[in-house]
Amino acid sequence: MVWIAIRMLTGDATKFYGLLFGIAFSTLLITQQLTIFVNLIERGASGVYNVPSADVWVMDPVSRTTDVNLPMPSTALDRVRSVPGVEWAVPHLRAAASVRTKEGDLEGVSVIGVDDATLIGLPRRMASGSTKVLEQPDAVVIDDVGTTRFFPEGYDPVGERLELNDQRAVIMGVADAIPSFTSQVTLYTRYSRALNFVPGTRNRLSFVLVGAAPGVDAKTLATRITDETGLRARTRDEFARDGIDFIIENTGIPLNFGITVMLGFIVGVAIVGLTFSLFIRDNIKQFGALKAIGVNNAKIRRMVAAQAAMVGSIGYGLGVLGTVAFIWSFSSNPTFKGFYIPWQVPLISLAAVTIILTLTGWIALRNVLRTEPAAVFR
């Protein structure tokens, strides 16, 4: 009977494609929007992800994220270094600055000052040039996505001069970095140089980046640093999470994406529900005849379930493929740099599709189950 059910479904091409479209559309909308959402809020942690060598981030107790921080006095560095279990500790400066481009435009940038000696604080890889270039005076390294904001596509920025706080800066390399949430241009330079680029008061040390000694657990070390220095210390994972939470709490992004995902779900219910009900209504005579002939309700239920499963699996597959195609086709766009589909997302849309089909299938099925077999003689 399942075979007959499938043939009934595919035999009605308009409704079959309508159902597929509804499911595929919902899946696409939900999967794609959730994917963008997750990737976007993860950008809140990009500052942390870009420095994978730091096990612990130490900061003023009121600092919240890589971008929302209150600088500390430079003495904090030595206090952190004296805590047992600290293998190394380096200064890290993060501040906003304005840059005047060659065209004379003023642009906001983030300036990141990395440790002069070790260059810890730079992204792991360079897109062009070597990290050595920072040894030259006035040298800055720009992030790759930021490059596309300052310069035309395909332009090599190496050698370009910028004016940072009335100081001359020369771009000497391009870092392969995860873009920040705002995709703001980021300029990396040595800590000592950064102090000149960023106007400010006595306290300039945004963070102390700490490497744990072998065998020392980051969480334990962070607690110990806080206990001994009174500073806030977060492990890499905790601080990444702080950055993400900050975006979730302080922007309308979760609400906006939530609304779109909800719409995807509702549109799915509407299209699939209507088409399914129309399909069942068109076939109600046949279902009635089957019931009279001797097909019991359990078998009818199985028939409709098979129809739903067929539409669901194909439509869902198309929707996920569509998302993959979308992410893939935009992968060269700097805004979408590094976007991936977290494994939870397809599972969530699968659950949504299952709910849509169970709900609409159940509503459509009720009509069949309610049909009296005697109705076939009418």
Next chain:
Amino acid sequence: MSDVAPFAPGDPATAIATRGVVRDFTAGQQTIRVLHGIDLDVRAGELTYLVGESGSGKTTLISIMCGILWPTEGEVRLFGTDIYNLSDNELVDFRLRNVGFIFQQYNLIPAIDAAANAAVPLIAQGVDRGEARARATELLAALNIGDQADKLPSQLSGGQQQRVAIARALVHQPRLIVCDEPTAALDARSGRRVMDLLREVALADDRSVIIVTHDNRIFDLADRILVLEDGRITHDGRDMPKDY
């Protein structure tokens, strides 16, 4: 109707027996009694006509007799089984094994071909699809439309569709075949041919065939004619009453 004998359990000649069958329909506040105590015995191997004016209760009666409509009161025995005492699923299964249906609008499934349509009762019984199809095709050949087995219902003429519907009613060799207005959609000649066919194929193995019809062109083919008037049987005989 008081002279009807009580049930004779075990009488193999009795296909259908109804006792005191009453059916009410409720429409809004009103309850209308459509059947007023029908007592009837239908023997196996007979072609029975049920005739009467529109609204007299023919469809209601035939539906109750074949197990698709519950009577408000009374008892129906099909081949000795008190069918309305069965559970829902048992009754569905009973129909699947014992009753063949021919509907006025055929109700073929548009998406599957003639052979598959004719094979539906076997498939529903769980018979292997290939075997079900083979048996259905054989029957279509016996009904002279063997060459149409691979066509979809929409590619068949009305008469051909009717034959597919007949094949579907016979393919699982049910002991009772019920038809509501099987010839209404056909011209006189086709209608007669269908009735001849039913006589020939259906009655061959001592089956019972009950046909609801208005079609006075084919009255001469019946073994027995029952006339229903306002929910009561007012005539029972081999021929139509003179004044009808």
